[in-house]
Amino acid sequence: MVLLFLHMSDTGPIGVFDSGYGGLTVLREITKLLPQYDYLYFGDNARAPYGPRSFETVYHYTLQSVEWFFKQGCSLVVLACNTASAKALRTIQQNDLPNIAPEKRVLGVIRPTTERIGELTTSGKVGVLGTNGTVKSQSYLIEIKKFYPDVEVFQEACPMWVPLIENNEYETEGADFFVEKNLKNLMRQSPDIDTVLLACTHYPLIKDKIETFLPGHVKVVSQGIIVAESLAAYLLRHTEIEKKCSKNAQVSFYTTDSAEDFDRNGSTFYGKPVQSKHLNLEV
Ligand code: DGL
Numbered sequence: 001m002v003l004l005f006l007h008m009s010d011t012g013p014i015g016v017f018d019s020g021y022g023g024l025t026v027l028r029e030i031t032k033l034l035p036q037y038d039y040l041y042f043g044d045n046a047r048a049p050y051g052p053r054s055f056e057t058v059y060h061y062t063l064q065s066v067e068w069f070f071k072q073g074c075s076l077v078v079l080a081c082n083t084a085s086a087k088a089l090r091t092i093q094q095n096d097l098p099n100i101a102p103e104k105r106v107l108g109v110i111r112p113t114t115e116r117i118g119e120l121t122t123s124g125k126v127g128v129l130g131t132n133g134t135v136k137s138q139s140y141l142i143e144i145k146k147f148y149p150d151v152e153v154f155q156e157a158c159p160m161w162v163p164l165i166e167n168n169e170y171e172t173e174g175a176d177f178f179v180e181k182n183l184k185n186l187m188r189q190s191p192d193i194d195t196v197l198l199a200c201t202h203y204p205l206i207k208d209k210i211e212t213f214l215p216g217h218v219k220v221v222s223q224g225i226i227v228a229e230s231l232a233a234y235l236l237r238h239t240e241i242e243k244k245c246s247k248n249a250q251v252s253f254y255t256t257d258s259a260e261d262f263d264r265n266g267s268t269f270y271g272k273p274v275q276s277k278h279l280n281l282e283v
Pocket of ligand 1: 020022023051052080081082083084131134162199202
């Protein structure tokens, strides 16, 4: 009995975090590629969107969420949110982890994507679409430069897209107006852009629409598959973390807002029904 307890507490699910629903587009690809693991998804819907919030606030919320994952037994947490990855990941990895949980790991979505983006462009001109927070952080510019110094990056913040998607208003003329406007702004910066990265976890939901407003030869890249492949490679390289990840193919969902709302809206992002529980982080 004691042995069984020790064994069970030794392993835990892989944590997947987002400010709300968007990370479900990433989890969807991760569970397709790595269905054997257990996953714990947590959307901080009550405090979303993170995009317009300050560095300090996003860092504080993200750290609080990471600590919650650790208490649930996760040894590995993926920040499936560009804004949290841009504004909080580095500080958590460098300053907090060594003190609170040196044996645990937190990964983001920016590095896996920037590692690959240079393979996808022929013209060497890449467009990045994201929230205000992600664009202002310059994280994509900095990271892409590290891996592909010759690639030129052009950014466009699309602050209206997340609210339109969250409010299920993305199939409307109003949404078309903002999508067209932001894409024109992006392409105006360089007509040679041949690859456009959706650097926000919500945007894959409107990938088809985005494609209709771009020249036919422009590749539109979602992050989900790239992040899933990068996680698979990480688990192969880091067996000390991999063996702490439980494998019963279970996925659980938590939200800081209404579970009913999460279940109703979340399935659009996840592509399958979701059943969540409400979580009060302050308790
Ligand atoms: N999930 C966030 C991202 O990928 C977008 C939503 C938000 O602003 O909270 O940047």
